[in-house]
Amino acid sequence: MAGGVRATCGGPLARLLILAVLHVNFVALGLEPDFLFPLENVTIAQGRDAMFTCVVNNLGGYRVAWIKADTKAILAIHEHVITNNARLSVTHNDYNTWTLNIRGVKREDRGQYMCQVNTDPMKMQTAFLEVVIPPDIVYEETSGDMMVPEGGSAKLVCKARGFPPPKILWRREDGGDIISRGGPQGKTKVLSLEGEVVNLTKVTRSEMGAYLCIAANGVPPSVSKRIMLHVHFHPLVQVPNQLVGAPTGTDVTLQCHVEASPKAINYWTRENGEMIISNDKYQMGEINSSAYSVQMRLLVRSIQSNDLGGYKCISKNSIGDAEGNIRLYEVELPNRKPKVEDERSSILNEINDVRSSLQGPLREGGPRTAEDAGFLGGAAPHPAPRFTPPSMFLIIALLHAAC
Incomplete structure (x- = not known):
């Protein structure tokens, strides 16, 4: 019998009785459920997991429910999920915290969520789930590579989707200028242009190349598409x-x-x-x-x-x-003397240099040697013996070689 009582005390009926007693006690004491923290807004990228946390004090025998406020759909009561959505779950820390979990968030999950306590009057707090989507190029609506004749026109179109709606920025892959003509300011050159459409008029060959359309909305990653513009023209040879x-x-x-x-x-x-x-x-x-x-x-x-x-x-x-x-x-190269003539001319120049050195400087003034004195009337000394210096043999040999 005792065992049966213990089993009954540990069962669902016992827990309901305990909650009822606590509820009566809280009411008797004048304690009402209240929210300890506000429910916070959540911004999450599509495909990620999101959660809302609701903290309630003095709950007593009341229940916490989760509701999709904009559709008034009941999602869960206490820890039991009501809606037919396998991506939703509720966890409770057995004290005062309830958490709503949404796995793999989709765009349709966006909206206002409510944590509600079934008091009279009802108590609740709400928060917004914002689902952002990275940009994506809509290829079927975006221009592909194109060819235009020189002097013609080209219309480049780039479409992108995402949330928030992406902005489109155009740049040239080589870093060159994008040339705009026909506007109120006439011909203008810019490094980038914003907008889904770029109109190029009177295209020249210098505008040929790759153009990049870049889509960004603050949700990483940004995406881009490369569009090649070919400009055709007649060959030119310089x-x-x-x-x-x-x-x-x-x-x-x-x-x-x-x-x-x-x-x-x-x-x-x-x-x-x-x-x-x-x-x-x-x-x-x-x-x-x-x-x-x-x-x-x-x-x-x-x-x-x-x-x-x-x-x-x-x-x-x-x-x-x-x-x-x-x-x-x-082109004819300048004429040059044969090598033999160059050598002969060099030898003759050396001989002339030797002859000049042997003659010595011209004498000026009075007699300086005995020979000079005899010539001027003085006593003539005995003539000194004459000999051929060794350098003369070299001179004679060089003369023979030159001839």
């Missing part, structure tokens, strides 16, 4: 040097600058129309300068007389063709 001279036996490089869109086929010919192909004699190459311009180069190795004459650089695309002309001529 020749920096139409006359190129070089000595025979040397290498020379011929150059042409080409602008074309769509991409052109570029090649070289001789003036008689013979096409040039890469081999041991010729080497052709191209260097890209931009999306529509290249530098054509033709290297001619060890030029000979038959390499002189006219050369053509030709560019062709689907719109048209163009060509440039270059003439290669021979």
Whole structure:
């Protein structure tokens, strides 16, 4: 019997009796349920989990209920979920705190939520659940890559969805200016433009390139789409040097600058129309300068007389063709004396230098030697023996060599 009483005391009926007693006691004492903290608004990104926490003191035998205020739908009473939504749950810390949990929040979960106590009159507090959505490009309504003729117009459109509604910003991928024409201020250049639509008029080849539409609404991450604008035009060939001279036996490089869109086929010919192909004699190459311009180069190795004459650089695309002309001529090197003559001239200059040093300076003033004194009437001394200095043998040898 005692065991049965204990079982009954621990069952649901016993808990209801306890709550009823507490309720009577709270009423007798004049203690009413009250909210300890306000219910706080929640802003959450779609797909994340959200929760509201309601703290009630002196609950007694009353019940806490959760209600979707804007639809008046009862979500849960105490810990029991009423609505048919598997993403909702309620937890209770067995004291005074009730928490409403919403897993994987969706856009339709947005709205006002109420924590309510069934007193008379009813007590409640509310909070708002804001569900934000990162931006997303609406590709079916957004422009793709496009082609326009030079001088034509292009309309770039970018649509995005999300909450709050995203703002659209346009930039050029290369950091260049976006050129706007036809407005009240005429032609203007800006680094960025805001809005879903960008109208480009009288498009030039310099406006060719990738344009980025960037959608942002403060909810990360921002998204963007790359739109390539192709501007088509007739090939243009510019020749920096139409006359190129070089000595025979040397290498020379011929150059042409080409602008074309769509991409052109570029090649070289001789003036008689013979096409040039890469081999041991010729080497052709191209260097890209931009999306529509290249530098054509033709290297001619060890030029000979038959390499002189006219050369053509030709560019062709689907719109048209163009060509440039270059003439290669021979440049003669300055004449130089043969090496033997240079050596002979050097030897003669050395001989003249030696002769000048042997003659010595011209004498001025009175007699300075015995020979001079005899010439002037004095007694003539015995003549000194004469000999050929060793340096004279060198001079004679150099003279023979020079002759």
